[in-house]
Amino acid sequence: MAMRNIKLVLAYDGSHFSGWQSQPTARTVQGEVEEKLAMMCQGEVALHGAGRTDAGVHALAMVANFNTTAKISCLGFKKGLNSLLSADIRILKVDEVAADFHARISAKAKTYRYFFSTAEIQLPTLRLYEALVSGVVDIKAMQDVLPLLVGKHDFSSFEAVGSRDLSYVDGRGAVRTLEAVSLKQLGDEAYCLTIRGTGFLRKMVRNIVGTLFDVGRQRISKDDFNKILQAQDRNLAGATAPACGLFLDNIEY
């Protein structure tokens, strides 16, 4: 029986998941999909995700792959998984790919979006999908800081404490390259930060956004922000921004 390599593109509402990565007792996206795949393939299936999203973080197009000898068509996997999975995970696309495709290792770039509101009171229908931030008054100052982030930097200052596991296996340390960062107004008091890079450290986007909020609060200057970035010291950066505002938007191969 020939071994096949199947690529999934999936979207999920992270609100009720303890993140992507399987855990023995918590509800996770990887855990749910692996469970349904095992039912369909009649045996254990290891699903490789392009990255890990944390609890509460959403995905519009996560990519994952798995190997199987099961004779189920791509359309069969798509329809089968969507009928077995709960409504907060949807399989958008299924393709059979070359044996050497690996969702994480083959990824060339990822794009995240971070949605936030500076309103006094947030609409309840948005509360799970945008962060409500207080005191952020200077969006222009936040935009002025963004070019500092673009390029190749050691992002230790924005890396989750105690997370040096996967990030260090390839010898890159905390050095990552951001290719584009922009901050646009969507509505009255609603904004979206878009950040595209070749790789991200754990909680890097949320730690950058949290520090940008301090710029927007006029607590720290552009010069302060640059010093924080250069310092390679997590203690200097701002708080981690709330998970609910973060969406994994796209992965390029």
Added chain:
Amino acid sequence: MAMRNIKLVLAYDGSHFSGWQSQPTARTVQGEVEEKLAMMCQGEVALHGAGRTDAGVHALAMVANFNTTAKISCLGFKKGLNSLLSADIRILKVDEVAADFHARISAKAKTYRYFFSTAEIQLPTLRLYEALVSGVVDIKAMQDVLPLLVGKHDFSSFEAVGSRDLSYVDGRGAVRTLEAVSLKQLGDEAYCLTIRGTGFLRKMVRNIVGTLFDVGRQRISKDDFNKILQAQDRNLAGATAPACGLFLDNIEY
């Protein structure tokens, strides 16, 4: 102690409510707000809503009023209620109004919005806030039908069965006036129907939308739609569209 009349503008996520109207055993928006008002005012408070939304229907700006002798400022009510209420109800505005203001009786017009998607697969982060409809391919045909709805009509064909209670107290029967109906594309396969009228029968918007879906499915023609409207017979119209797509958007006084 002078009797005051307090007007609230409130937004809610209807996903986890059995609608607006108080019920002995179910979780309702009116029930939740009345409970918190009773705590603040130290005695029972009757809250009058501008209308009733059904289970699962959302509101961006519902209006309600209540009478009290409590000496709590408008800002006090706003802050107090928002700290006592769960996150799926937010009080956007509190004003003291004239004694003769009544949220339902004084209302001049209401606007609803209905969001739907014709995508093959819906993003999970939208599943509670737009309806996913199958087979709807002809948006242009739906738009062509809308002018038939504008004006003064007997909307019996679109009235929920067995709902002739409040609608009939003022002698209007099922006659209502729609002032504007439009259907716009928001994204790739995402649409919003906006409907503004002086009054609505129970489930009228969702029954109109459900029948419009049949137009979009090319099951019924413009002429058929007109016959359904004229017939004053609920049995001829389409299925009630899902609650999750419906938002009470605005009430004019």
